[in-house]
Amino acid sequence: MIAVVRSLDPNMLDQMYQARTQKAVVEFIWIGGQFLGIPLNKDIYISNKQSAKSSETNFLWWGSNILWSLKNYEKCETGLVLWDVIAALQVLMKSAPAFLETLMHKWVTDLFSDDQQRVSIDALCQCRKDMMSNVSSRKLHLLNIICRKVMLRDPAGENGNSTSTDLWSSLLLSSERELRERLVAFTFAAVLNRKSYFLKGTCAENMWFPVGVAQMRSWVSMNSGGVHNQLRSLSSTIKRLGSRINSVCEYSAKETCAYCSAPVHFESPDIALCGSVDPTIVPTERHKLSRCAASMRLCSVLEPTWYCVCCGGMVDKLVPETYFTMKTSPLLNAADPDVELSLYSAPAVPRCPFCGILLQRLMPEFLLSVSPV
Structure with a gap:
């Protein structure tokens, strides 16, 4: 990585808002094509058409350095913090799309492979559920970022390929579905864990307090045919808690619109429309509201929420750090009680549950503008 400081023309700056603070900018230049002392990955296939534009060795160095960087992020x-790698991949998407496709196919097959089993690109096309469940959450976060910011950034552009787009779209949907199931399972397990501590008379003040449990149960019910069997079992266990559930989590099935006080029914984990679900009502007559990506409940309109610059998700309730370090799906194996205590006692962090990157505070546009109006 090379950093270059470039001065700005003072005549091009707003004298009232910019001239006092912005004197120069720093440009970062990725030098991935140069030798950095890492092993050359000769498994990357370079076609004759690609090597005609640039030397085969140069392509191999670029590919080796990018794969090495992505491997470290696992x-x-x-x-x-992937912006430099993403910038390099976006340039390759325009200048060498065939090479990028080959490189990303190798990366994604390595992502789901291990010492015992080698995954092929054909197996990835099927997007088997067990394949997603057996990888770490960090790998799924990496996959989501690459899909959104590189491979599906401009699916209809000049470099678009319907077959490739279908593959990466399918991978993105499967990965996000797996992460959503993990998030719901993590929340349900936290509720049951708090219940067990209350029954023992043990203090649970330092444990994470789950919210949006009613909305998550609605989502499981809506998708009962496609979710993990263990997740349906957890949802049924939560239901059997009855009135006791209010002492261990926030459970409110009824939601109202912050603008008109109309009822809001659960129809999607991402957005909501107030008013009746009657199809005869014109959609424009209903307020569109955002749901928290972490809890599925309605986001507050009075307090600033968190925002993901990658997937665009809104987050109102932060998730414990341990959610982001899962090696596999929590639905595969029962956790040890002592381990569960550390899982839900970890501090909540401002990170996107679907991308893993740091969230930003979403502020009104007029607060970000240089215009005084």
Whole structure:
């Protein structure tokens, strides 16, 4: 990585708002094509058409460095700050789309492979559920970022390919579905964990307090045919708590519109429309509201919420850090009680549950504008 400081023309700056603070900008240049002391990955296939535009060795260095960088991000202790890699991949999408497709096929097959089993691109096309359940949440976050910011960034553009778009769209949908199931399972398990501590008379003040449990149960009910059997079982266990559930979590099935006080029915985990679900009502007569990506409940309109610059999701309730470090789906194996305590006692962090990156505070546009009006 090279950083270049470039001065700005003072005549091009707004003298009232910019001239006092913006004197220069820093440009970062990715040098992935140069030798950085890492092993050359010769498994990357370079076609004759690609090597005609640039040397085969140069393509191999680019590919090796990018794969090495993405591999390092699979470690949970490494923060997901991918803007330099994303910028390089976006340039390759325009200048060498065939090479990028080959490179990303190798990366995604390596992502789901291990020492015992090698996954093929044909297996990925089927997007088997067990394949998604057996990888870490960090890998799924990486996959979502690459899909959204690179492979599906401009599916209808000049470099678009319907077959490739279908593959990456399918991977994105399967990955997000898996992460949503993990999030719901994590929340349900937190509720039951708090209940067990209350029954023992043990203090649970330091444990994460789940919200949106009613909305999550509605989502499981709406998708009962496609979710994990264990998730349906957890939902049934939550239902049997009855009135006791209010002591261990926030459980409110009834929601109202913040603008007109009309009832809001659960129809989607992402957005909501107030008023009746009667199809005869014109949609424009209903307020469109955002749901929290982490809890599925309605986001507050009075307080600033968190916002993901990758997927565009809104987050009103932060999730514990341990959710982002899962090695596999929590629905595969029962957790040890001592381990569960550490899971739900971890501090909540401002990170997107579907992308893993740091969230930003969503502020009104007029607060971000240089215009005084």
